[in-house]
Amino acid sequence: MDVATLDPFAGYAPVADGYDEMLDDRAQPRKAYRRLHRELLKLAPEEMSRSKQKADLFFFNQGITFTVYGRSEGAERIFPHDLLPRIISAADWETIERGLTQRVVALNLFLKDLYHEQRIIRDRVVPGDVIYTCRHYRRQMVDVKVPRDAYVNVMGTDLVRLPDGQFVVLEDNLRVPSGVSYMLSSRKVMKQIFPALFRRYGVRPIEQYSQALLSTLGSLAPGGTTDPTTVLLTPGVYNSAYYEHAFLARQMGIELVEGRDLVIHDNVVYMRTTKGLQRIDVIYRRVDDDFLDPLAFRGDSALGSPGLFSAYRAGNVTLANALGTGVADDKAIYAFVPHIIRYYLDQDPILQNVETLLMSDATARAHVIGRLGEFVVKAVGESGGYGMLIGPHSSREQREAMRERILADPRNYIAQPVLNLSTAPCFIDGAIQPRHVDLRPYVLFGEKTTIVPGGLTRVALRKGSLVVNSSQGGGSKDTWVLQA
Amino acid sequence: MLSRVADSLYWMSRYFERADNTARAIEATHGLMLSRGEVAHDQRWYRALTNFGLPSDARDQDPQVAIGRLAADQENRSSIVSCITSARDNASQVRDEISSEMWEQLNRIYHEIASSEVDPQDAAAVMRLVSQVREGSYCFYGATETTMSHAEGWRFVQLGKFTERACAISLLLDAYFPATGKMDDLDWVTLLASGAAFESYCRAFTADLQPNRIATFLLVHPQFPYSVRYAVDRMQASLGAIIENSSAPKRVRIERIIGRLQASLAFTPMSELMAGDLHAFLNGVLEQCGALHRAVHEAYIDYPVEVAFER
Numbered sequence: 001m002d003v004a005t006l007d008p009f010a011g012y013a014p015v016a017d018g019y020d021e022m023l024d025d026r027a028q029p030r031k032a033y034r035r036l037h038r039e040l041l042k043l044a045p046e047e048m049s050r051s052k053q054k055a056d057l058f059f060f061n062q063g064i065t066f067t068v069y070g071r072s073e074g075a076e077r078i079f080p081h082d083l084l085p086r087i088i089s090a091a092d093w094e095t096i097e098r099g100l101t102q103r104v105v106a107l108n109l110f111l112k113d114l115y116h117e118q119r120i121i122r123d124r125v126v127p128g129d130v131i132y133t134c135r136h137y138r139r140q141m142v143d144v145k146v147p148r149d150a151y152v153n154v155m156g157t158d159l160v161r162l163p164d165g166q167f168v169v170l171e172d173n174l175r176v177p178s179g180v181s182y183m184l185s186s187r188k189v190m191k192q193i194f195p196a197l198f199r200r201y202g203v204r205p206i207e208q209y210s211q212a213l214l215s216t217l218g219s220l221a222p223g224g225t226t227d228p229t230t231v232l233l234t235p236g237v238y239n240s241a242y243y244e245h246a247f248l249a250r251q252m253g254i255e256l257v258e259g260r261d262l263v264i265h266d267n268v269v270y271m272r273t274t275k276g277l278q279r280i281d282v283i284y285r286r287v288d289d290d291f292l293d294p295l296a297f298r299g300d301s302a303l304g305s306p307g308l309f310s311a312y313r314a315g316n317v318t319l320a321n322a323l324g325t326g327v328a329d330d331k332a333i334y335a336f337v338p339h340i341i342r343y344y345l346d347q348d349p350i351l352q353n354v355e356t357l358l359m360s361d362a363t364a365r366a367h368v369i370g371r372l373g374e375f376v377v378k379a380v381g382e383s384g385g386y387g388m389l390i391g392p393h394s395s396r397e398q399r400e401a402m403r404e405r406i407l408a409d410p411r412n413y414i415a416q417p418v419l420n421l422s423t424a425p426c427f428i429d430g431a432i433q434p435r436h437v438d439l440r441p442y443v444l445f446g447e448k449t450t451i452v453p454g455g456l457t458r459v460a461l462r463k464g465s466l467v468v469n470s471s472q473g474g475g476s477k478d479t480w481v482l483q484a
Numbered sequence: 485m486l487s488r489v490a491d492s493l494y495w496m497s498r499y500f501e502r503a504d505n506t507a508r509a510i511e512a513t514h515g516l517m518l519s520r521g522e523v524a525h526d527q528r529w530y531r532a533l534t535n536f537g538l539p540s541d542a543r544d545q546d547p548q549v550a551i552g553r554l555a556a557d558q559e560n561r562s563s564i565v566s567c568i569t570s571a572r573d574n575a576s577q578v579r580d581e582i583s584s585e586m587w588e589q590l591n592r593i594y595h596e597i598a599s600s601e602v603d604p605q606d607a608a609a610v611m612r613l614v615s616q617v618r619e620g621s622y623c624f625y626g627a628t629e630t631t632m633s634h635a636e637g638w639r640f641v642q643l644g645k646f647t648e649r650a651c652a653i654s655l656l657l658d659a660y661f662p663a664t665g666k667m668d669d670l671d672w673v674t675l676l677a678s679g680a681a682f683e684s685y686c687r688a689f690t691a692d693l694q695p696n697r698i699a700t701f702l703l704v705h706p707q708f709p710y711s712v713r714y715a716v717d718r719m720q721a722s723l724g725a726i727i728e729n730s731s732a733p734k735r736v737r738i739e740r741i742i743g744r745l746q747a748s749l750a751f752t753p754m755s756e757l758m759a760g761d762l763h764a765f766l767n768g769v770l771e772q773c774g775a776l777h778r779a780v781h782e783a784y785i786d787y788p789v790e791v792a793f794e795r
Contacts, residue, residue, distance in 0.1 A: 237576055237577060237579070246579065246580045249580070250580060255486060256580065257486065258488070260488065261486050261487070261488050263789055263792075265789055265793070270792075271486060272486065272487040272488070272787075273485055273486055273487055274485050274486075274487055274490050274636065274726070274730075274784040274785075275485075275729055275730065276730075276731075276787075276792050277789070277792045277793075
């Protein structure tokens with residue numbers, strides 16, 4: 001039989017001018033990928049398909065699903081998973097780790113300053129009007145002291161790799177970042193499917209994430225509490241990330257509570273158990289600020305617990321993440337993060353930002369609005385790929401609608417150049433093909449900063465697509481960070 | 485354990501048991517209504533109506549259609565389909581507290597019977613639905629017994645199941661006794677079959693069907709799983725485990741009600757009951773089950789906050 005026809009990489013053609021994670025400019029496998037490349041050459045295509053079925057079955061049986069909003073009934077779907085790991089060299093990871101640590105420290109200093117002295121506004125590094133117009137700025141948090149001055153305790157930062165091989169920050173997720181259960185589940189699947197390859201590769205472990213999260217949360221307990229009671233607060237079974245909430249609560253061995261389980265008495269938070277009311281010290285909340293307490297925030301919310309914010313203010317319970325962190329992941333504030341890092345740490349940013357134009361700036365607006373086809377436009381307070389326009393892939397009607405929205409509310413939009421995200425090999429329709437990927441590592445910040453080596457690699461499964469969000473046809477793959 | 489979780493486990497179990505009991509009674513009654521005997525058709529039908537708790541205006545309906553509705557009508561809150569749906573809704577709230585096997589079994593029954601809309605007029609389809617529920621219940625109960633840790637949550641599952649069963653069998657007996665009017669062996673077979681008791685009864689007393697013995701068997705037999713006494717004993721065991729850690733005022737009330745109920749079933753002479761007011765006795769069982777339900781709810785599920793701070 002002709003060997004060439006069996007080459008699984010025969011049709012593998014990376015996008016021109018982009019960075020391919022596996023192949024270098026001369027179409028040779030990069031060092032980190034060499035072993036995988038070699039092993040895949042030895043594998044029969046049927047074997048790959050069998051492995052793929054095995055992995056899909058695992059995800060199906062585990063009920064690893066997410067809910068898509070914006071369609072009538074909020075359909076529940078199995079999270080698409082790609083068979084091939086995304087591999088990151090020890091050197092690349094070292095840079096990412098240092099860069100993210102620097103970023104989470106600076107953002108926490110920024111939040112503390114913002115809700116107390118506001119030096120950064122007085123020193124005219126970030127304009128006050130940009131901050132006060134943030135949808136997620138919380139006046140109620142002014143002068144509230146949070147344990148260890150740690151506001152962002154779980155950060156999920158989206159990184160992308162540019163054609164020159166450099167990782168840059170696409171956006172920060174500082175409110176209730178999700179996806180970590182996919183990271184942990186897909187590692188479990190990969191160990192079952194590629195045990196030999198896994199062992200030979202020297203992949204750094206990530207399974208300690210749940211313990212690290214629990215001890216980070218514990219380190220934030222109100223002063224003087226030894227052996228704190230920690231719970232995970234979920235909006236309930238109808239939330240798109242409920243699977244993850246239940247998963248993490250189980251992994252950490254803590255109660256999964258809903259707002260209706262909480263009782264607040266004399267500014268102390270309890271949960272209603274069969275053995276009576278049990279005091280709660282730390283709440284890992286996966287409920288947005290707006291819905292936490294109908295007395296302090298949205299009065300129509302049935303998800304929260306009346307009086308929770310008052311107990312929080314009194315320092316009797318810790319909420320992680322703290323309230324009001326969303327101001328720092330507003331996409332307009334994002335543009336200032338390099339300045340924020342320099343201002344508080346007197347260091348140059350290790351991870352760069354993507355060039356970002358604020359539509360509230362008249363010059364920038366005039367420049368972008370005539371060339372919408374060349375930009376990606378995003379609504380500042382949105383996440384999950386909602387409310388976004390990808391210029392080159394948009395229709396005239398979509399661009400026209402976006403132009404009107406920008407002119408009606410310029411503060412609500414930013415524009416970025418269309419990025420040529422790196423591609424990684426994926427097993428799709430029986431062949432190995434390049435697809436665009438990003439990377440979301442999870443950063444824990446409490447007594448210390450912990451970043452498990454890896455993260456969620458998201459894949460745009462549609463050919464040519466640049467959108468990796470699960471709600472928009474994206475999938476995930478396991479991320480292997482190699483030992484030095 | 486969170487009170488909300490305990491409550492969902494309890495109701496999941498109660499609704500499931502209700503569906504199972506209704507399925508068994510429908511299966512038995514369906515057979516009876518097809519038979520022609522000396523006993524008036526109407527009389528049998530009224531008795532069935534009483535047992536199912538259907539309003540008396542259902543008398544005018546065709547029995548087969550009324551039974552079909554009781555099985556498959558999604559609008560009727562007490563139909564089998566509605567009970568299975570409610571059981572599954574409760575289970576989905578506590579997906580993490582029950583085993584995957586339990587969830588799979590419950591989910592399977594739900595999809596089998598709720599997704600296909602059964603026409604109440606189609607007797608064959610109705611009977612298929614009923615037997616699917618009966619078979620599914622063995623799987624669900626087996627999974628519950630063998631795959632869920634017998635810890636606090638399981639106790640609430642048991643409490644829900646046996647509270648529902650004690651009530652269901654009491655209602656069943658109340659529909660058949662006192663044995664006035666004409667009744668023949670077919671009626672007694674139906675009663676036994678509704679309580680899953682025909683074979684067990686025959687083993688104990690042979691096929692000689694005597695009303696007093698049947699009542700005794702379903703009411704106070706200590707080992708038969710569908711007797712009222714057996715169910716109440718299981719309730720007592722579950723409650724004993726649940727109240728072990730609770731404060732004195734809470735447990736005294738619960739212990740008093742269950743202890744009295746248990747004693748009345750164990751020690752009241754059957755001859756006295758059959759000669760006297762069985763109806764009042766069965767009503768008393770139902771009332772005490774209701775009182776227990778409320779006492780447990782107030783002590784463990786929805787207790788007032790002020791009470792929780794008194795100690």
